[in-house]
Amino acid sequence: MKRTTSGILIGWALLCLACLVGCGKAREEAVSWSSPDEKEEESAEARYEALHAPVKYGPRLTWEYKEHDEVRVAGRKAGLAPPGSPPSTPGSPPSIPGSLPSPDEELWVIARPEAAATEQEDEGDFPGSGALMAKLPETEKEVPVPLKHTDVKASISGYIATVEVTQKFHNPYDEKIEAKYVFPLPQNAAINEFIMTIGDRRIRGIIREREEAERIYEEAKRQGYVASLLTQERPNIFTQSVANIEPGKEIDVNIKYFHTLTYVDGWYEYDFPMVVGPRFNPPGYTEGVGAVARGKPGISGQKTEVQYLRPGERSGHDISLAVNINAGVPIEKVLSTSHVIAMNHSSSENVNVKLSPLDSIPNKDFVLRYKVAGKVIKSALLAHRDKRGGFFTLMLYPPDGLSSLGRKPMEMIFVLDCSGSMSGQPIAKAKTAVERALRRLEADDTFQIIRFSNNASQLGPAPIPATSANVRRGLAYVRSLHGSGGTMMIEGIKAALDFAHDPRRLRFVAFLTDGYIGNERQILGEVQKRLGESRIFSFGVGSSPNRYLLDRMAKLGKGAVAYVGLDDSAGQVMDMFFERVSHPAMTDIAVDWGGMQVSEVYPKRIRDLFVGRPVTLTGKFSGAGSATVRVRGKVGDETREIALAVNSDDTSAGHKGIPSVWARMKIADLADRATYDRDSELPEQIKQVALEYGLMSAYTAFVAVDSLTRTAGEYGTTVAVPVPVPEGVRYETTVQE
Amino acid sequence: MKILQGVVFVCVLFAVHVQAQETRLDEPEAQAPVRFEAVDVYMDSKDEPLAAYQFEFAAETGEIKIVGIEGGEHPAFKEPPYYDPAALSKDRIIIAAFNTGKDLPAGKTRVARFHVQVMGEADPEYVVKLDVAASVEGKRIPATMTLAKGEPK
Numbered sequence: 001m002k003r004t005t006s007g008i009l010i011g012w013a014l015l016c017l018a019c020l021v022g023c024g025k026a027r028e029e030a031v032s033w034s035s036p037d038e039k040e041e042e043s044a045e046a047r048y049e050a051l052h053a054p055v056k057y058g059p060r061l062t063w064e065y066k067e068h069d070e071v072r073v074a075g076r077k078a079g080l081a082p083p084g085s086p087p088s089t090p091g092s093p094p095s096i097p098g099s100l101p102s103p104d105e106e107l108w109v110i111a112r113p114e115a116a117a118t119e120q121e122d123e124g125d126f127p128g129s130g131a132l133m134a135k136l137p138e139t140e141k142e143v144p145v146p147l148k149h150t151d152v153k154a155s156i157s158g159y160i161a162t163v164e165v166t167q168k169f170h171n172p173y174d175e176k177i178e179a180k181y182v183f184p185l186p187q188n189a190a191i192n193e194f195i196m197t198i199g200d201r202r203i204r205g206i207i208r209e210r211e212e213a214e215r216i217y218e219e220a221k222r223q224g225y226v227a228s229l230l231t232q233e234r235p236n237i238f239t240q241s242v243a244n245i246e247p248g249k250e251i252d253v254n255i256k257y258f259h260t261l262t263y264v265d266g267w268y269e270y271d272f273p274m275v276v277g278p279r280f281n282p283p284g285y286t287e288g289v290g291a292v293a294r295g296k297p298g299i300s301g302q303k304t305e306v307q308y309l310r311p312g313e314r315s316g317h318d319i320s321l322a323v324n325i326n327a328g329v330p331i332e333k334v335l336s337t338s339h340v341i342a343m344n345h346s347s348s349e350n351v352n353v354k355l356s357p358l359d360s361i362p363n364k365d366f367v368l369r370y371k372v373a374g375k376v377i378k379s380a381l382l383a384h385r386d387k388r389g390g391f392f393t394l395m396l397y398p399p400d401g402l403s404s405l406g407r408k409p410m411e412m413i414f415v416l417d418c419s420g421s422m423s424g425q426p427i428a429k430a431k432t433a434v435e436r437a438l439r440r441l442e443a444d445d446t447f448q449i450i451r452f453s454n455n456a457s458q459l460g461p462a463p464i465p466a467t468s469a470n471v472r473r474g475l476a477y478v479r480s481l482h483g484s485g486g487t488m489m490i491e492g493i494k495a496a497l498d499f500a501h502d503p504r505r506l507r508f509v510a511f512l513t514d515g516y517i518g519n520e521r522q523i524l525g526e527v528q529k530r531l532g533e534s535r536i537f538s539f540g541v542g543s544s545p546n547r548y549l550l551d552r553m554a555k556l557g558k559g560a561v562a563y564v565g566l567d568d569s570a571g572q573v574m575d576m577f578f579e580r581v582s583h584p585a586m587t588d589i590a591v592d593w594g595g596m597q598v599s600e601v602y603p604k605r606i607r608d609l610f611v612g613r614p615v616t617l618t619g620k621f622s623g624a625g626s627a628t629v630r631v632r633g634k635v636g637d638e639t640r641e642i643a644l645a646v647n648s649d650d651t652s653a654g655h656k657g658i659p660s661v662w663a664r665m666k667i668a669d670l671a672d673r674a675t676y677d678r679d680s681e682l683p684e685q686i687k688q689v690a691l692e693y694g695l696m697s698a699y700t701a702f703v704a705v706d707s708l709t710r711t712a713g714e715y716g717t718t719v720a721v722p723v724p725v726p727e728g729v730r731y732e733t734t735v736q737e
Numbered sequence: 738m739k740i741l742q743g744v745v746f747v748c749v750l751f752a753v754h755v756q757a758q759e760t761r762l763d764e765p766e767a768q769a770p771v772r773f774e775a776v777d778v779y780m781d782s783k784d785e786p787l788a789a790y791q792f793e794f795a796a797e798t799g800e801i802k803i804v805g806i807e808g809g810e811h812p813a814f815k816e817p818p819y820y821d822p823a824a825l826s827k828d829r830i831i832i833a834a835f836n837t838g839k840d841l842p843a844g845k846t847r848v849a850r851f852h853v854q855v856m857g858e859a860d861p862e863y864v865v866k867l868d869v870a871a872s873v874e875g876k877r878i879p880a881t882m883t884l885a886k887g888e889p890k
Contacts, residue, residue, distance in 0.1 A: 196805070202807065204805065204807070204817035206803055208802075220854075223772075223773065692822060692823045693822060693823075694820075705773055708775050708852075708888070709889070710773075
C-alpha cells in the first residue's frame with residue numbers, strides 16, 4: 001500500500017526510532033543475567049535480525065487507541081521510552097512490557113488518526129503502488145490478485161474464542177475467473193458457519209459430504225452460477241474456491257468457528273495463523289501440500305498446492321484483525337509478540353485489541369497473550385445445554401505442589417530440523433534454544449543432539465554425560481549446524497525414538513522444527529509406533545509453524561508443545577521447558593465425575609499434567625446441579641487428588657460454542673486414532689459427527705450456490721491466490737520454481 | 738431461541754405444494770440433467786408482528802439437493818436463517834430464525850429463499866410445514882406459508 005503523506009512518514013520514522021530504543025533496552029535486560037557466550041549469541045542474533053528483517057517494530061510494543069481513534073504509543077520508563085526521556089528511576093518497579101498502562105503513564109502520539117491512513121490505503125489498488133501485479137494467463141494486463149482483504153473478528157469469553165473471518169474476493173481482470181485460496185486456520189477450529197455474500201445478499205452454505213459438495217460446486221461452476229466451496233486439506237489448512245466472479249465484481253465469504261485457547265505458563269494465548277508455510281514432501285509422496293512459485297501450478301505433483309510470491313513481489317491482500325477479550329476476571333496484562341497492536345479497555349475484565357494498520361501484511365501468525373489476575377488459576381467447568389443434551393469443557397490445571405518437588409536425572413535428546421526452510425532466522429532461534437538447554441543440564445544428566453534434513457546424523461553414538469567438556473562439545477556442534485536440504489523428518493523421528501534408552505533417567509525428546517512437511521500422517525504414525533518411554537516436547541520455531549503437526553506430536557508423545565516466534569526469546573522458552581520438566585508431572589490421571597452423569601469425554605487418554613500446562617477436557621453430561629469432580633493421579637510414587645466443585649446449572653459459566661468444541665475434539669480424537677489404527681470405520685465416524693454438528697472435517701465441506709446469479713460464457717480461468725512465504729523463511733530454499 | 742422454546746412446538750400445520758416453474762435460462766436447462774433454481778418462502782402473520790419462526794422445507798417428489806439458504810426481505814429476517822444440521826438431508830431441511838427488535842414484519846413477507854439443485858427432467862414438488870410462528874412476547878401466532886419461484890430483483 002502506498003503511504004505518501006508526511007504524517008505517516010513521520011509516524012513511521014518515530015516508530016522505528018522508538019523501536020530501536022525499546023529493542024535495545026529490552027535486549028539489554030534480556031541478556032543481563034546470561035553468560036558471556038549467550039550475550040555473544042544474542043547480539044549475533046540481533047545483528048542478523050537488524051540486517052535481514054525489513055522493518056522491526058520490536059517485541060511487545062503496545063499501542064493504544066484513544067479518543068478520535070488517534071494512534072498512540074504507550075511510552076514506558078523501562079521498556080519503551082520516547083527519545084530523550086530520562087532513564088528509569090533507580091528502585092522504581094520496572095514496568096512490564098505489554099501490561100495495561102496505568103493512569104500516570106505517558107502517552108506519546110506517533111501517527112496520524114486511522115481515518116487518514118484508510119484514505120491512503122485506497123490508493124494501493126492502483127498500479128505502481130507496490131501491490132502485486134499478477135499476470136492472468138493469456139493476457140498482458142498486470143492486475144492485483146483476486147483476494148483483496150481478510151477481516152478477522154474474534155470474541156473471547158472465558159477460554160473459548162468465537163471467530164468470524166471474512167475473505168473479500170474480487171475480480172480485477174477483464175474476464176471471468178474462479179479464485180482459489182489455500183489458507184490456514186487454527187488446527188482446533190470448529191468451523192460451523194459459512195456464508196457467501198454477493199452485494200447485499202447473503203447465502204448460507206450447507207454442510208455436505210465432501211465429494212457431494214465438490215460435485216455440486218463443479219456443476220454450478222460449469223453452468224455459470226456464482227458458487228463457493230470450502231474444503232479441508234489438513235486440520236489447519238483449507239481451500240476456498242469461488243466460481244464465476246465476473247470482472248469488477250466482489251464476493252465475500254464469511255467463515256465462523258469456535259476454539260479453545262491454550263494456557264501456557266500463566267498466560268492465555270489466542271493465535272490466528274495468516275499464511276501456510278512452504279511444505280516439503282518426501283520423494284514419491286503425492287498426498288502432500290506442494291510449495292510452488294506464483295503462476296506455476298501443478299509442478300509439485302501434490303494434491304494441494306500453495307503458490308508463493310517471489311522475493312520483491314507483494315500481494316495487495318492485507319488483513320485487519322480485532323479481538324475482544326471478556327475474561328470474566330480482571331485482566332492484568334495483554335501483549336502480542338508477533339504484531340503491533342492497539343488496545344482499549346472498557347473495563348478491568350474487558351479489553352479490545354486491534355491489529356495496527358501498519359502491520360497488516362498476512363505473513364506470520366498473530367499471537368496474542370493475556371494474563372488474568374490471581375496467582376493460582378482454578379480449574380473451571382463451562383457447560384451448555386440444548387436439545388442434544390448437556391455439553392461441558394473443563395480446563396484442568398496441575399496441582400499447586402508440583403513445582404516444589406525436584407526431578408530425576410534426565411536423558412535429553414535434542415532433534416534439530418536443519419532443512420532449507422529453517423535456514424536463517426528460524427535455525428538461529430533453534431540453536432539459541434538448544435544452547436540454552438545444554439547449559440542448564442546437570443551433571444547427572446545425559447544428552448544427545450540429532451540433526452536432520454535429507455538424512456539424520458548425531459553428535460555421538462550413545463548418550464553423552466553432561467560434563468562441562470561434553471557440553472562445550474555439544475555447543476560447538478550446535479553452532480556448526482545450518483539449514484539446507486529437504487525435511488526428511490521421519491529420519492529424525494527414527495533416530496530420536498529408536499535411540500537406546502537408559503531406564504535410570506527420564507527421557508525427553510525436544511523436537512525443534514517449523515513442521516513444514518506435507519506427510520504429517522506418516523510422521524504421527526511413526527511417533528505413535530516408536531514412542532516407548534520417551535516424552536516428546538515439540539518446539540515450533542518461526543513466524544508461522546505447522547501447529548497441527550507440532551501439537552499432535554506433543555499430544556501423541558505425552559509431552560507438551562511450545563512455540564518460539566521470531567520475536568520471542570528462545571532462551572526464555574527453553575527456560576520454561578526446564579521449569580516444566582524439572583518437576584514431576586501428574587501422571588495416570590483418572591477423573592471421578594461425582595454426581596455428573598458424564599459420557600464421551602475427549603481426549604480419551606488424558607495426558608500428563610506438567611507444571612504450567614493445563615489440559616482441556618470436553619464431554620457430554622446429563623442431569624443437573626452441583627457435583628464434586630475428583631481428579632486423581634500419581635506424582636512420583638504418591639497419589640494426589642484435586643477436588644473441583646462444579647455446577648452445571650451455572651448459566652454464567654456457559655458458552656453456545658461448547659457443543660461444536662466437543663464435536664471438534666471428538667473428530668480430532670478419531671483422526672488421531674486414524675493415524676495408527678487401520679479401522680476402516682473411523683472415516684465414516686468422523687463424517688457422521690461432522691454432519692450431525694454441521695462442522696468442517698476431512699470428509700465434509702461447505703458449499704453455497706447462488707441460483708439467481710448465472711453468468712454468461714465459460715467459467716473462466718482458475719486463479720490461485722499467491723501468498724508470501726512466512727516472515728523469516730527463505731523463498732529460494734523452500735519454493736519450487 | 739428462547740422464544741421458540743417458550744411456545745408449543747407445533748402450532749400450525751400448513752402444507753403448500755407448488756409446481757416448480759420453468760427455470761429462467763431456457764437453452765442450457767433444456768439440455769442439462771442437472772439445474773439450479775430458487776424457491777422463495779413467504780409467511781403471512783396477518784396483523785401480528787412476526788418475531789420468530791421454525792419450519793421444515795422439503796421436496797415431496799423429484800430429486801433435489803439444497804445448496805444454499807438466503808434470508809428474507811424484511812430487515813428483521815434478512816440474515817440467512819440457521820438450519821439444524823442433524824435434521825438435514827439432501828431434500829429436507831429445518832430452519833429457524835428470531836428477532837427481538839421492535840421493527841418486525843406483519844402481513845405477507847418473504848422469510849427465506851432456498852437455492853436448490855434439481856436432478857433429472859421432472860419438476861420437483863416442494864412442501865413447507867410450519868412448526869411455529871411466534872410474537873415478540875413468545876406467544877404463538879397463526880400464520881400461513883406459501884412458496885414461489887425465486888426470481889432475481
